[in-house]
Amino acid sequence: MRFSRAYIPTTKESPKDAQLPSHIYLSRAGFVAQVASGLYNFLPLGKRVLRKIETIINEEMAACGALEVDLSFVTPAELWQESGRIEKFGKELLRFRDRKDNLFVLGPTHEEMMVSIVRNRITSYKQLPLNVYQVKTKFRDEARPRFGLMRAREFVMKDGYSFHATTEDLDREFDAMEAAYKRILERLGLTFRIVEADSGAIGGTGSKELMVLASSGEDTLAVCDTCEYGANVEAARRSPRVVIPEAPEATFAKFKTPNIKSIEDLSNFFHVDPYYTLKAVVLRAVYEEGSEPVCFFIRGCDELQEVKARNSVGAIDLVDISEAELAEIGLVPGFIGALDQDKIRFVMDNDTRNATSMICGANEADYHFVGVDLSVMGDVPFADLVAVAIGDGCPHCEGKLLHTKGIEVGHIFKLGTVYSAPLKAEFLDENGRSQPFIMGTYGMGVSRLVAAVIEQHHDEKGCIWTHTTAPYMVNVMVSNIKEEAHLAYAEELYATLGTHKIEAILDDRKERFGFKMSDAELIGFPFTVIVGKELNNGHVQILVRATSEMITVDADKVMEKLTELIG
RNA sequence: CGGGGCGUAGCUCAGUAUGGUUAGAGUACUUGCUUUGGGAGCAAGGGGCCGGAGGUUCGAGUCCUCUCGCCCCGACCA
Numbered sequence: 001m002r003f004s005r006a007y008i009p010t011t012k013e014s015p016k017d018a019q020l021p022s023h024i025y026l027s028r029a030g031f032v033a034q035v036a037s038g039l040y041n042f043l044p045l046g047k048r049v050l051r052k053i054e055t056i057i058n059e060e061m062a063a064c065g066a067l068e069v070d071l072s073f074v075t076p077a078e079l080w081q082e083s084g085r086i087e088k089f090g091k092e093l094l095r096f097r098d099r100k101d102n103l104f105v106l107g108p109t110h111e112e113m114m115v116s117i118v119r120n121r122i123t124s125y126k127q128l129p130l131n132v133y134q135v136k137t138k139f140r141d142e143a144r145p146r147f148g149l150m151r152a153r154e155f156v157m158k159d160g161y162s163f164h165a166t167t168e169d170l171d172r173e174f175d176a177m178e179a180a181y182k183r184i185l186e187r188l189g190l191t192f193r194i195v196e197a198d199s200g201a202i203g204g205t206g207s208k209e210l211m212v213l214a215s216s217g218e219d220t221l222a223v224c225d226t227c228e229y230g231a232n233v234e235a236a237r238r239s240p241r242v243v244i245p246e247a248p249e250a251t252f253a254k255f256k257t258p259n260i261k262s263i264e265d266l267s268n269f270f271h272v273d274p275y276y277t278l279k280a281v282v283l284r285a286v287y288e289e290g291s292e293p294v295c296f297f298i299r300g301c302d303e304l305q306e307v308k309a310r311n312s313v314g315a316i317d318l319v320d321i322s323e324a325e326l327a328e329i330g331l332v333p334g335f336i337g338a339l340d341q342d343k344i345r346f347v348m349d350n351d352t353r354n355a356t357s358m359i360c361g362a363n364e365a366d367y368h369f370v371g372v373d374l375s376v377m378g379d380v381p382f383a384d385l386v387a388v389a390i391g392d393g394c395p396h397c398e399g400k401l402l403h404t405k406g407i408e409v410g411h412i413f414k415l416g417t418v419y420s421a422p423l424k425a426e427f428l429d430e431n432g433r434s435q436p437f438i439m440g441t442y443g444m445g446v447s448r449l450v451a452a453v454i455e456q457h458h459d460e461k462g463c464i465w466t467h468t469t470a471p472y473m474v475n476v477m478v479s480n481i482k483e484e485a486h487l488a489y490a491e492e493l494y495a496t497l498g499t500h501k502i503e504a505i506l507d508d509r510k511e512r513f514g515f516k517m518s519d520a521e522l523i524g525f526p527f528t529v530i531v532g533k534e535l536n537n538g539h540v541q542i543l544v545r546a547t548s549e550m551i552t553v554d555a556d557k558v559m560e561k562l563t564e565l566i567g
Numbered sequence: 568c569g570g571g572g573c574g575u576a577g578c579u580c581a582g583u584a585u586g587g588u589u590a591g592a593g594u595a596c597u598u599g600c601u602u603u604g605g606g607a608g609c610a611a612g613g614g615g616c617c618g619g620a621g622g623u624u625c626g627a628g629u630c631c632u633c634u635c636g637c638c639c640c641g642a643c644c645a
Contacts, residue, residue: 012594012606013579017638037637085645091568092644109645143568143643151644218644317643413645441645480603514605532604 001472003507007044009033010519020216022454023148025463029523031450031471038145038153045523046450048471050156053449054135056187056468057158060180066131066160071113073137077103079112083422092140106139111419111441114161118437119425125165128427128437129173133160135446149451150218150407160442165429167416170438174206174414177442181210181410188449189466190456193406195221196231198307206414210444211406214455221406222388226399234307237384238401239393240351245273247357250371257368261334263300266368270359274300278352278360278372280336282326282344285315293321293329295346297338297360298386302349305387312347312383337361337369338377348377349385407452408445415439457546463524464546470503473566475525477507477516479532489540489555490531496559502566521545527565529558 009030017034018024026032031046042050058068077095080086086093086105094106107113114132122130135158145153160177164170178194185192190212197209209232211221222236223229231237248270260269267274277300285294296309310318326333330343337360338348352358358372392401420426420436429435450469457464467473474497478490490506497504505525507516513532520528520543528543540558542551544565553561 009577011578016573016579019639034637088645090643111645140644144639144641146639411645415645418645443645482603512603512605512607514607516606517604518606530604534604 001505003505004509006505008519008523009043010522018148020147020150020451020455021458022150022216022451025454025458025522025524026148026451029463029519031463032149034148038142038151040149040152040154040447045471049450049453049465049469050446052469052471053188053446054156054158056184057135057444057446060184060187061133061158061160064131064176064180066133066162069117069132069134070136071107071110071117071134073107073139074104075107075110075113077105079116079423080105083112083419085112092142094139094141107136108138108140109157109443110134110136110159111161111415112423114159115419115423115425115437115439118163119423122163122437123427125427125429128163128165129169131160131162131173131177133158133442147216147218147451149447150455152447155448156446158442158444158446162440162442163420163437164440165427165435165438167438170414170416170440174412174440177412177440178208181412181442181444184444185210185212185409187468188453189468190409190449190453192409193221193223193230193404194228195223195406196235196237197411198232198234198311208412209406209408210410210412212409212449212452212456213404214407214452215405216455217405217407219406219408221404222392222401223404224394224397224399225402227394227397229394229396229399231388233388233403234305236388236401237395238388239395241275242393245275248272248276248359248370250357252369252371252373254362255368255370256366257335258366260366260368266359267300270370272359276300276357276359278338278355278358278374279304280338280361281309282321282331282333282336283309283318284321284325285310285313286317286319287315291319293325293344294318295331295336295341295344296349296385297346297352298349299351299355302351302386303389304385308383308385308387309347312381312385313345332361332363332365335361335363335365335367337363337372338374338380339363339369339372347381347383347385348374350382351386353382407448407455409449409452410442410444412442413440415441458524461518462522465524465526467526467566470524470526472503472505472525473527474502474504474562475507475520475523475528476504477520477528477530479513479516479530481508481510483532486531486535489535490529493529493531493558497562500559500563502562517543527562529562 011028014024015027030043032040035041097103138157139154142153145151162173192212195209195211197207220233222231222233260266263274263277263279266277279298279300281296281304284291294313354375356373359368359370360372362369390403417436426434426436453469454463476490476494478487481487494506526545530541538555539552540555
């Protein structure tokens with residue numbers, strides 16, 4: 001490609017709306033242009049990057065035997081009514097009617113459509129397993145699109161679905177997909193972590209997220225400093241505490257604790273570690289129909305993890321509750337305890353099971369119990385409710401957990417029969433019995449990956465593309481095109497790169513040196529060959545974008561050097 | 568969906584508190600000359616329904632009402 005004939009509208013100023021580096025540089029360097037909230041046009045450079053990522057995905061999917069399909073973007077609303085997701089998705093589903101007044105939605109994801117294409121066609125266990133996928137535009141009418149390509153309404157996603165006769169076979173495929181996704185991200189040159197994720201309300205038996213590590217990531221991860229373990233904080237686990245604070249000596253008693261409401265006050269009042277106090281967090285659990293207040297009991301030294309809490313009671317949402325509402329139930333904030341608790345539904349954290357020497361509220365203003373043995377609680381609901389903190393022990397090894405930020409670029413999920421059962425997508429097993437397909441789903445955000453690469457690889461000058469994602473590997477820059485010998489040399493080098501199948505662009509624009517250099521750095525070609533006054537001494541220079549290193553090489557040895565650098 | 572902010576040249580923004588000739592700057596663009604290793608200089612140009620609609624006024628970019636759009640914080644995000 002000749003730069004003079006390309007369409008690469010670079011700008012010196014950032015669009016005022018851009019906040020993230022990826023948004024700023026992808027806009028400034030002319031990869032994408034915003035159309036409306038959450039909608040972007042991909043300009044020639046952006047399209048090239050998108051296609052490179054797609055190609056790598058396709059290659060890895062082919063290696064796993066997954067089959068590419070392409071489903072209609074416009075989907076009949078009936079399918080969504082059948083699965084019950086038309087209500088669940090709500091306003092995120094963009095709906096419209098055709099000329100015959102039939103209702104359609106723009107596909108936000110394609111579980112229903114995928115199930116529909118195999119339903120009544122795959123009818124025997126002998127035809128299983130099957131893994132089909134597509135790389136396709138999706139549309140979700142997000143309440144608040146933001147961060148450029150990171151959270152757009154229209155975006156490109158690879159979504160794959162596998163169908164199995166047994167859960168063992170699903171497990172095998174799930175592992176194969178995890179390995180394939182790992183290879184894809186490795187090939188893209190990204191630093192990432194595969195983490196355990198919250199399976200959420202949808203259930204299923206396993207869910208993992210692929211997180212590109214970047215400070216601007218929207219998700220917080222707990223990762224082990226020693227082993228591979230990592231999890232979204234919504235699902236992170238920790239090892240049992242190894243250092244247990246010394247237990248206070250106390251026999252069971254009711255104690256007057258005037259106006260001692262917070263864990264901190266309580267801990268100071270009794271001179272005990274918060275570990276031995278019982279924290280009560282009351283929230284209103286919201287369900288499909290109605291809501292109810294629920295109390296979550298955890299150790300005073302811990303924090304409640306709301307997603308875990310929500311899952312423990314099967315709620316759609318947890319919302320704050322007012323003191324007035326608490327008073328109505330007959331609870332006194334600051335003095336809520338678990339013993340003889342009959343006023344409210346409650347869940348205990350696993351770590352409070354059989355706890356002794358505890359201090360907890362007496363369910364009466366200004367009184368706490370001390371020396372409480374929670375093993376007397378008997379048969380009450382327990383669940384993992386606590387947020388993993390920095391420094392907690394890894395559940396798999398001796399390491400410590402750290403927090404880091406990640407961009408979710410992939411999510412793989414064992415669905416089981418969540419969709420196949422309601423959609424009546426069934427096959428006959430070996431015994432001739434009708435069974436719903438056991439399914440897995442594997443998503444990867446292709447357009448989000450474009451942004452993720454830049455979030456992880458940029459500097460104050462602009463983009464730094466990895467070798468596999470760069471729109472062009474080499475930029476041959478002619479410092480001054482009026483120098484005929486320089487231009488001729490560059491033309492020849494450009495042609496040679498072409499014969500060696502190295503993607504190159506020739507910057508033959510009638511611009512000054514500084515202007516072209518700034519563009520080269522902003523766009524982020526991995527290598528820029530500077531053909532200029534050094535050529536008079538028989539040399540050219542190669543700018544290595546990632547390191548800003550300027551390598552001077554003999555003019556007739558450039559190809560060798562480039563080949564070596566590209567690797 | 569709650570709270571806040573912003574819409575003026577392709578882009579980034581002044582101007583709006585206190586209404587008053589022909590609406591500005593920088594940048595980008597066009598033409599000419601000079602310059603040519605880090606976003607060049609001089610000169611001359613083109614480019615605007617001041618987001619839209621209604622109102623107040625002799626007169627509205629500026630005041631009032633209503634709308635539409637975009638951004639930020641939060642809620643939400645299989």
